[in-house]
Amino acid sequence: MKRSLVVTGLSVTIFCFFLFSGPSAAREMNVLETSTVTVLFDDRLESAARQAAALYPELVRELEESIGWRLQEPCTVALINDRTAFRSMAGMDYVAAVAVPSRRLVVVDYTRAAVRPFSFRTILKHELCHLLLHGHIDSERLPRWLDKGIAQWTSDGMAEIAMKRDRFLVPRAAVTGNIIPLRRLDRGFPRTEKGALLAYEMSKNIIDYIIREYGPETPAEILENLRRGNDIDEALQTVILVPLDELERRWHADLRGGGSWISFWAYHLYEILFVAAALLSAAAFLRYLKRRRDYSRFDDGDDGTDY
Template sequence: MSLHRILLFLISLCLILFLTLSYVHDVYALKTGILHEEEVLVLYEEPLRGAAEEVAQMYPTVRKELEKDLVWRVTFRPTVLLIKDRNTFQRLAGSNLIVAYAVPQKKLIVIDYSKMKTDPFKIEVTLKHELCHLLLHHHIHRAKLPRWLDEGIAQWVSGGIAELLMNQKGSVLDAAILSGKYISIRALTNRFPQERKSLVLAYEESKSLIEYIISQYGRDGLLRVLGYLKDGDEVDQAILKGLSIPFDELEKKWLYHLKKKTTWITYLINHLYEILFFLAAVMLIVSFIKVLIKKRAYKYEEENNNFLD
């Protein structure tokens, strides 16, 4: 290895260590209360003591539901950190697009509690979603777990809810399928896009593909894939062995399924409310312009009459 590569490696290592220590310092520099339970440790900012007790009380139920879904035991004791302030959470998360996130290496779940009363987010659903991330990473090496699979399964077990703030109405995936501007699943292996619309599309695609796998191969098919990933197989091998279909062929069939069910007619029906709202807004603007034109015409006519008088 050349001296240049060694120096580059050492610089990268120092940078990673610095960022990790900075993150840990930010988390533990918060003034938090601590709730010790046998199965979970809950850290909370004041005045979230009541919320922390709620999390501790619901955790055993959430854990059992997740274990039933994935047939894997949660053998670790996670830490849940409840943040009361949106700005503090965004600083920790490094993003304004999410309401919770998991740190698998530390078995840590961080939740923006200020958003837990905002539909569709509920503390129980969010807790299950993030605990799913911890469980998947506990059993599958990070290098073997594609991001789309990680997020898709977490959305599946939590009833389709992501940790993402989605302000748009309707499905971004439907529009992407109709326009042909969807993201290749392989492009979602290591990371998701940063831009909001593309990020939402990545979440929707991940959820949709997992739902397709379950609809075509059953829950057992999905669990077989996870089992092979746990054993150390790459995702292509795991899918081929678990579903008896090559990965690329699976993606083609999934896209064909989406294109077949997503037509312009179904898209218009699904977005009927937004279309009607848009048309009503256009009609209102047109009516307003007509009134302005009439007023100006009347004023012009009145000025002409006064001039003639």
């Protein structure tokens, strides 16, 4: 591995261009290079950079085995140790990493990615999956929900969002009618944290549904059809014999099944118990008042006779 300090010039200029932020985002970055990956990193992150360089070939191998394609190399991984700077580059506050497929670049907010054990590994794998997919499928043919869902599937459910996950979110949305139509997630996700979290969870959930209903090899077959030039409806029709709208209808029906209602009530169990306890307490208090009123009437009628 070669290590050097990027001070000015082409590397910094390209780095800023990658991040869509213009010259104001210029920053000095250290560089660690191998034959397949260049790791740019802030000061105090040399150990993390060496970890990224060591993990890279392992993660690429796992992704290539899962999907069956080769990752176009070399790639660049940038590790940022400044949350404010990363937020200004990414344009969003709720993500811990972003991928720029057109530049084969992954940018990681290391202050968030290293919070939990193994999260850096899975976040890096998630972002590399985006590079692999976009290296073989034209972005116009790759729906965002499928892109995000496949990346979560290959990285054990991990997304790049820095928000608490909610496994009941999609079933609740299905039960309450707040689920987002998939075609609205073709080109982008909501910008709000609440909307983005639902979109991420939906993307993961529908891939899980496809695997459960049509087999574990189905996602890779759908991707292969997209690579051959089919759109998403044609790819789904070829692989699972139904277009997107019908797949979505079946998925929604599955979500609204008994399991979703159980999930919905389980999620709200504490609120239900609290309300039930409050109602029981109120009923008991009303009974107490009624009895006290009855006793008061009895006392008022006492004529002093001793029987």
